[in-house]
Amino acid sequence: MSRVYDRVALIGLGLIAGSMSLAIRRAGLAAEVTGYARSAETRATAREIGLCDRICDTAAEAAADADLVVLCVPIGAMGPVAEEIAPHLKPGATVSDVGSVKKAVVEAVAPHLPQGVHFIPAHPLAGTEHSGPRAGFAELFDNRFCLLVPDADTDTDALERLRALWRGMGATVEDMDAEHHDLVLAVTSHAPHLIAYTMVGVADDLRRVTDSEVIRYSAAGFRDFTRIAASDPTMWRDVFLNNKEATLEILGRFTEELFALQRAIRTGDGDLLFDYFTRTRAIRRGIIEAGQDTDAPDFGRVKR
Template identity: 80%
Template sequence: MAQVYDRVALIGLGLIASSMAHAMRRDGLAGQIVGYAKSAETRQTAREIGLCDHVAESAAEAADGADLIVLCVPVGAMGAVAAEIAPVLKPGATVSDVGSVKRTVIEAVGPYIPDGVHFIPAHPLAGTEHSGPRAGFAELFDNRYTIIVPVQGSDTDAVARLSALWQGMGALVEEMDPEHHDLVLAVTSHTPHLIAYTMVGVADDLRRVTDSEVIKYSAAGFRDFTRIAASDPVMWRDVFLNNKEATLEILGRFTEELFALQRAIRQGDGDHLHDYFTRTRAIRRGIIEAGQDTDAPDFGRGKARKE
């Protein structure tokens, strides 16, 4: 793969940015990678593991002279970072982001982007429950979707170039408008995360069932929820505060359905339960056929366990 950008600046050095650094290096997609993180400890770690060619001491220093600047901070921090880097952005540069919400990020960042600079929001649908600069790995984006959300006036060539970078990092690229993105993610990501956090919180609260029992007997299903409920709290706080309408809408649908199943249990309506549980199997098959999950039993945990 040929180089796509000369100098790339990653602002924020968590799981996504560190995976981007590894993936860009794997395929020689960037001439130089500059990074910055607000926390001195994170910057120090990034230097120790040689994550970037240079770790800057400010977002503006990292962005200065960069051809691509990717904001990899929690959604609620994007606006402030955009304000800080705006004065040093070079003409023709592209500013992108990896936020899980798009409408409010566009509202927060867009106004700071100077004329002559391209603003092309994006969102890689990939992640693990681990956080920080050591959590990244080059394969994170392989065969996963990255959604590019062009804004009014996004330059076609600049969009194509950003697409090429993501494809080079292994991703499948699609375009979407911000409202649709936020609704799709409310269904496939935000509501599932909130529900997982809730279930784990409930288990943690119960006095008659001790914490130790919840942990020991978690393999019966509960542990699946604890993985996504171990994701970064700041990132997720900002997601819910910034995708309020769509999340609340899907939560309303969820509660309706849950109440219907709850009533079926109370009334002993086995047919309702059986039909519902049969219908949901098809989606799992679809996900496996689409290459978006493994068919290995238990997500292949057995193999992970034996290694």
């Protein structure tokens, strides 16, 4: 794979930035990867494990002279971080991000960036419930989608290079507009996460069922919910606060449908339940056919 950028700077050194650095190196996509995280502890860890070529003590230093600067911090921190690095950006540089919400990030970041700097938001659809500088791995983006959010004014050359970077990291790149992105993700990720958090919270609350029972007897279903609900609290707080509208719309529809199914249970309408459950099966088949999951049984999961 040929080099795409001379210097890439990663601001924030968690799961996503760490995986990017490892994936960039794997394919030789940049001559140098610099990194910065706000806490001395994270920077020390990143240095210790050699996460980037150079870990800097300020965001300005990491961003200086970089051809691409990627903001890899929680959504709520994107604006302040953009403001901080703005004066240090090289003319012609590209700024991107990896935030799970796009409209709010565009609104928070764009106003800070100087003329002559290209801003192209991005969102890799890949993650785990782990976080921090030790969570990353080079394969995270392999065969996953990365959605780019260019607009009509986006420089085609800058866009092409960012595409090449993500492809080089293993991802399939597609374009989407910010508003549609936020709605699609509300359906496929944000609402499911809130629902999983809620269900795990309910279990934890229940006086008549002890915590140890919830843990011991967690079968498929709840066990999957707990994994989802173990995701980073800061990241998810920011996602919900910044994708309010779409998330609330989807949750509203969800509640409506849930009430219809609850009514069917209460009245004993087995046909409605059966038909509903048959319909949802088809979607699963589509996902397996699209290669987004495997059909292997995962009772207890495969140990590695």
